[in-house]
Amino acid sequence: MKKTGFACLFILILPFLYGFDWPIEEKTIVSTFGQACGSQFSTGIKIGTREQDVKPITEGEICFYSEINNSPHAIPSGLGNYCILEHQGGLRSVYSHLKDGSILLSKTFFEDNDVIGVTGISGASYIPNINLTVIDTEYNQIMNPLLLLPPVSDANAPVIQAVYIKRDEGIIRMQEQNSMPAGHAEIILSVYDPGENVKYFNPMAPFELLLLVNGIEVKRLIFEGLEQQIHEISLINSDSVQSDELFIEDTMMNLGQIQLSPGNNRIEITASDFLGNETTTIITILATE
């Protein structure tokens, strides 16, 4: 716990210690940190919708690269062509989906304005963009890159499409007023963040989810970092929740179990994006004996 506290403090002061900047000119986020990526949390953010130069988020040295057409001993993955820079303070940044042959291998150290490569569609990508992942090697954690990068405008709050209750008898979509027997129930949420400047519908995960039952905090999930526990990955500071516990589908999340006490139960769910735009949904369940 103490270690996690230090890590959070470290993350908060990092942007002030080193000047971080966006790796591409077009700051359009097309997928967010922590959203479902197959059976796991996404470890980075996807940025950009067109071909453009990629620059380091801050100066750093290339510590690893892989080119799909020119690395006969490389391991296949969805990263495509990628390179990894090591920065001061134990941070590493991963730039993937780069255009074939665009990684500049003639140099090993990159200043802030040097070009590393060009956005591309290599690996698991359909439009020219990059997937940016930031690894904190000191604490062996993956960070949400938005914690480091200068904020960009986003006026759109996350959208809560529906709230469901899952019990032995099945899944029921909740209305504003509901009635059901008292006891345990699982809260399932259909939620996405539309983001800003996205030309097509691409539901992304919000940055924070808060669940209150009768005014008491039951669950708070913050997509700020991932840590490894033996051979699993979980969200930092969020009850160590794992991807397969949280995601039912890309935009369907299981917030866990609550206790419905006899009488009225006020359930308040708030979804926030990284800039603090938030949406709150309140439902009331009359629990019968």
Add this chain to the structure above:
Amino acid sequence: MKKRTALSFIIIIILILYIFLAPRTIGKEYHFSPVWVRDLQKAELSAFSEKEDYIGFQLGSIFGYFSLDGDIIYLNKSLYRTALGRDIFFNYSNKPQNLVARDLEGRIQFSIDRRGYPVILRNRIFVISEEGNGISEWDREGNMLWEHWYVSLITSIDVNKENLLLGFLNGSIELIDGEGKSIYQYVPEHSRIKAVYGCALSEDSTVLALVSGIDPQRLTILEKKEDTFRVIDSRITDTAFRRTMFMRFIGGYLFIEGSESINYLEVGRKDLYSVPIHGGLRAVKYDNAGKYYIFSESEGNTWLQAIESPMYQIAETKIEGAPVFIENRDSIIFLGIGYKLMRIDLLEK
């Protein structure tokens, strides 16, 4: 004058004695001989036979299987990449959602319900996660045997029949058994930049090797003694790889990619030997009879060198075009260049 005559006489006698008493056999002379070439753009399909040994290949966007005699039994367009085994293959897209295993005639055998990238190594099926930080193993009915996730990217991998060795971006390695249990983890001595660029696992899982770090880059060899592994060799290399490099235990030697060379050593002995190669190393193959085939690429051409234990070069040839596909069955070599497949045999002169 007499002295000079006597000295000349002694020298001649020594030379004659040397010639007769210290001869060194030159050994057999070999050369590479092309046996057949198949142009895939004009290829006709042959019938599949259970008795034949077929080899999978991918050249550009075309993949398929052929026999040792060059009969092509399957050809198809790859969706993105392929994982080709001896009896099954996966043809997958750039963002695969569901991996379908097919036999060599293209019939569906089973599917793997996982988003990821399949790899068939030593007849074992692994799936690497989309972001390169997870790996799972699957059986031949599509059931997951185990799955591991990491904060660090997987940078290198080697496998034998029972175990799996992974190298990571964070500079560590992990040995995993067939049930997914972690047997051993190791972090090598400190370098300015920590990362594993290559790892190798011996056939009996008693020796592990890795190349790691920058400033310095280091070769470390560990041997199992009693219940744990101990470092038996750690040396600084003259390389500075920042990508996955080649290292494998092949036929009793550990082969390690060098800078325009392939290095090898006998485990337990300190001497590291080197064979110069032409440009970038592409593959090392073994014929199970003491001969090694080294494939390299230089200026868009393929170089093939044969070396014989104890490691002297016995043949070399240059083939026009960059190698796309390399395989062997004992001393028979198969190369894919452009859209052409060829068989090359090593023959005695």
